[in-house]
Each structure stands twice: as structure tokens, then as C-alpha cells.
Amino acid sequence: MQKKLGILGGGQLGRMLIQSATDFNIQMGILDSQLEAPASSLAKHFVQGDLLDEETVYAFGQDYDLISIEIEKVNTAALKRLEAEGKKVYPQAAIIELIQDKGKQKEFYRAQGFPTADFLLLANKEELLAQTDFLPAVQKLRRDGYDGKGVQVLRQESDLGKAFEAPSVLEKLVDIQQEIAVIVARSASGEIRTYPAVEMIFHPEANLVEYLFSPARIEENMAQKADQMAKDLIEKLGMVGLLAVEFFIDRAGNLLVNEVAPRPHNSGHQSIEGNVCSQFEQHLRAIYDWPLGDSQIQTPSILLNLLGEEGFHGPAKLEGLKEVLAISGVHLHLYGKEDCKPFRKMGHITVTDQNLERLMEKARFVKNTLKIRGLHRI
Structure with missing residues (x-):
């Protein structure tokens, strides 16, 4: 029997981790403050509780062999107590604590010689x-x-x-030419594997990833530089699990570390269909200390975040579903969120095609056709 896995956080990342864990017969429990969290309906065990309360997190961790996160906003004092008692906590509590504080993050980059703004x-x-x-x-x-x-x-x-x-x-303020991300995994044994860089385009108002290109439209030497920097970062941290590293490329051609997330990340969702091994399976492989999976791209892809439309709220209503599902290579992932608000992440769509021109055409059609909005006007 596999070690029982407890995840702090029950959002869409937890939901997709469960979907991946099912293939390995992993018994997975979720702690989240919201009874209707996206992962709650799929979890083998679900506990409603405050992720920032030390005793709640500590008590939850007692029931599991292995504890991980899908959100950084958790109580690290409880995780340190669990580690001291021999529980495996990945990513490690001290690393979560460092990344929780953007100031400490920036000081770490500077101290370790990583270029940053x-x-x-x-x-x-x-x-x-x-x-x-x-x-x-x-x-x-x-x-x-x-x-x-x-x-x-x-x-x-x-x-x-x-x-x-x-x-x-x-x-x-950086004069940004492009924003890219590299996801890197490190197992408990120290094996490291990166995913090819992806390019992120942000929504001008919501400051959320609106769509993403895999692979990134960058020169090969820049891709190699980002790949190596991500490997160096996870190695310096000594972290076990998945680390998403976001970069700026400025107009002078400099590569700068923006920030990191020690968990599966929005910049890796397309890996479910686009790469040999998804980021969610890779996270499980890393924390269980299994051989890391092949992270190569199987097919070029574009990811579109499905955000709640402006001006509406209430029960979610999807429009254009039949039209987009009629297209080959369109993969829809809804997050089980019943209440829709402006710019809330309600799901994502991954579009795949070996032909880049066709891929762009499909993505444009999906973006203009598939909408999700609340039933009521604000």
C-alpha cells in the first residue's frame, strides 16, 4: 500500500492532484477552510479547517505519512512539528516559510547570485x-x-x-519583453528534471495568466539559460517537490527571476495533454521518491484560463461549449466552482495541434467562443 498523502489546500490544484493520484491508488486527504472547495468532492478524506491554525494543521498531519501543499498560505510551525516527529513534509517547512515572504525570496536570489530586478x-x-x-x-x-x-x-x-x-x-519596474516560466522537479533522492519553458500572456486588468504558449517563443540559448537557472534554484533550496520559476526577459535581453511557487502551478496545466508526464504526476513522483517522468513536449499547446466574465456573479453558466468541443485537440478542465465572479478562475482549456498556425486559429476561436459568467448582473 502507498503512503497516505495529506494535502493542505483544496483548490483546483488539489483537485487535479487527486485526479492524477487516482492512477497510483494513493489515498489522499484534503484540508481546506471551504466545505465546497474544488477538491472536496473528489478527496478520499476531507477535513474542513483553517490552514493557518497550528493545531488544526498539526492534527490533520497526524493522519498521514506524507504531507504536501497546493497553496503556500499554511501554518509552517505545525509542519515543523510534524517534521520533528518524523513525518515527511514536501516541500520542506523552512522552504515554504521562505517563499511565503516575497522579501525573503528576493534576498535569497540576491545572496545566491540569481539575477532579479x-x-x-x-x-x-x-x-x-x-x-x-x-x-x-x-x-x-x-x-x-x-x-x-x-x-x-x-x-x-x-x-x-x-x-x-x-x-x-x-x-x-522592468521593461518587460516576455514573461516565461520553467517548472522543475526534484525528488527526495536528488534527481532533477525540468519542463521546457512556457510563455505567459497576462490579462491587462486582472493580472492573471490569460493564455500560455508551450513551448515559449524564445531563442534556444535563452531557453537553456532559464532551464539551468531553474535547476540551480531548486538545488540551492534543496527542495523536494515541484517548483515553478517565473522569469522576466527584459528588452535588453536579460533574464531575471521574478518569483517562485513551491507546488504545481498555472504555468504547467497544459502538461496534462501537452507533455509526456503531467506536472501533477511529476509532483507525486518527486515527493514519493519515484523516478521522475519524461517532461518532454508531445505536442505544442496553448492554455487559456477560463475566467469569470466581468459584470456578472452567481451560479456559473457556460456558453459555447458544444462549439468548442466539436474541435479536435480542445481539452476542457472545469474546477467544480459553482459560484462565478468576475475574473475568478473557473477552469482552463488546453488546445493542442502539431501545426502552429492551426493551433493559433483554434485557440483564438476558443477564446472568443467559450464564456463563463454568473447568472446575475452586478
Whole structure:
């Protein structure tokens, strides 16, 4: 029998991990604060509880041989106690703790020699007001930012009124040419494998990935550079599991580490159909210390996030489903979220085709045809 696996977080990543774990007869439990979390209906065991409460996380971990995460916002003190008692926690608690704090992340990159945008660490808004010479810049909350939240651009002094009060990172605004990501896995035995770089295009308002190209449309030497940097990062961290590394390529051709996520990631969803081994299976292989899977691309793909339409809320309604399912190479993944809000991630679509021109045509059609919105106008 496989070791029992407990996952902190029951969102769409947890849901897709369960779907992959089923093939290995892995008994998987989920802890999440929401009773109707996307993973709750699929989990062998589901516990409703606060991911930030030490005793709740500790008690949940007692029932499992192996503990992992699908979200960074968890109580690490509980995970350290579980580690001290011999439980396997991957990624390790200290690494989760480092990545939870964007300031510590940036200091780690600087200390280890990884290129990253210039930055300042600020305790409050008052400190920021003294740094007008550093503008234009991006202000990021040190903790709890996600999916574009807790991030804002401050271009000039007149923008400072909207600055965050909480501790933050002030990062020099990068003149971005492209944004790419490399997912890298490292097993408990130290085996490392990367996925080919993907290119991310962000929604201009929601600051979420709107669609993604696999492979990235970049020069081979840039792809190799990003690949090696991702390997070096996970090696320096000594992390077990899956690490998504987001990069900026600036207009001068410099490759800069933006930030990382120590778990399956939106930039790897297309791997379910597009790569030999999906990111979800790879995460399981890494934490169970099995041989890592082949991460090569089987077919070029484009991923589109299915976001709730603006101006609507309430029970989700899907439009254009029959039209897009009639197209070869269109793969729909809905996340089981009943309530639809503007820009909420409700699912994703992966479009595959060996012919790049056809692939683009299909993706454009899907993007314009498939919509999800709440039943009620806001």
C-alpha cells in the first residue's frame, strides 16, 4: 500500500492532484477552510479547517505519512512539528516559510547570485514615501499576495497615495519583453528534471495568466539559460517537490527571476495533454521518491484560463461549449466552482495541434467562443 498523502489546500490544484493520484491508488486527504472547495468532492478524506491554525494543521498531519501543499498560505510551525516527529513534509517547512515572504525570496536570489530586478524592502507606507527616486516601481506585499492581488505599479509621485501600508517589496519596474516560466522537479533522492519553458500572456486588468504558449517563443540559448537557472534554484533550496520559476526577459535581453511557487502551478496545466508526464504526476513522483517522468513536449499547446466574465456573479453558466468541443485537440478542465465572479478562475482549456498556425486559429476561436459568467448582473 502507498503512503497516505495529506494535502493542505483544496483548490483546483488539489483537485487535479487527486485526479492524477487516482492512477497510483494513493489515498489522499484534503484540508481546506471551504466545505465546497474544488477538491472536496473528489478527496478520499476531507477535513474542513483553517490552514493557518497550528493545531488544526498539526492534527490533520497526524493522519498521514506524507504531507504536501497546493497553496503556500499554511501554518509552517505545525509542519515543523510534524517534521520533528518524523513525518515527511514536501516541500520542506523552512522552504515554504521562505517563499511565503516575497522579501525573503528576493534576498535569497540576491545572496545566491540569481539575477532579479533591483528592490528595496519597506516596513510601511511612510518608508515608501521617502523613495520617490526609485520610481517607476512595482510594490508587492511581502505576504499573502496571490493571483495578481497585493501587487500594484507606482509610476510617479501621484500614485503614492494608493501605496500599501503593510510591509512590502518595492521592485524597480522592468521593461518587460516576455514573461516565461520553467517548472522543475526534484525528488527526495536528488534527481532533477525540468519542463521546457512556457510563455505567459497576462490579462491587462486582472493580472492573471490569460493564455500560455508551450513551448515559449524564445531563442534556444535563452531557453537553456532559464532551464539551468531553474535547476540551480531548486538545488540551492534543496527542495523536494515541484517548483515553478517565473522569469522576466527584459528588452535588453536579460533574464531575471521574478518569483517562485513551491507546488504545481498555472504555468504547467497544459502538461496534462501537452507533455509526456503531467506536472501533477511529476509532483507525486518527486515527493514519493519515484523516478521522475519524461517532461518532454508531445505536442505544442496553448492554455487559456477560463475566467469569470466581468459584470456578472452567481451560479456559473457556460456558453459555447458544444462549439468548442466539436474541435479536435480542445481539452476542457472545469474546477467544480459553482459560484462565478468576475475574473475568478473557473477552469482552463488546453488546445493542442502539431501545426502552429492551426493551433493559433483554434485557440483564438476558443477564446472568443467559450464564456463563463454568473447568472446575475452586478
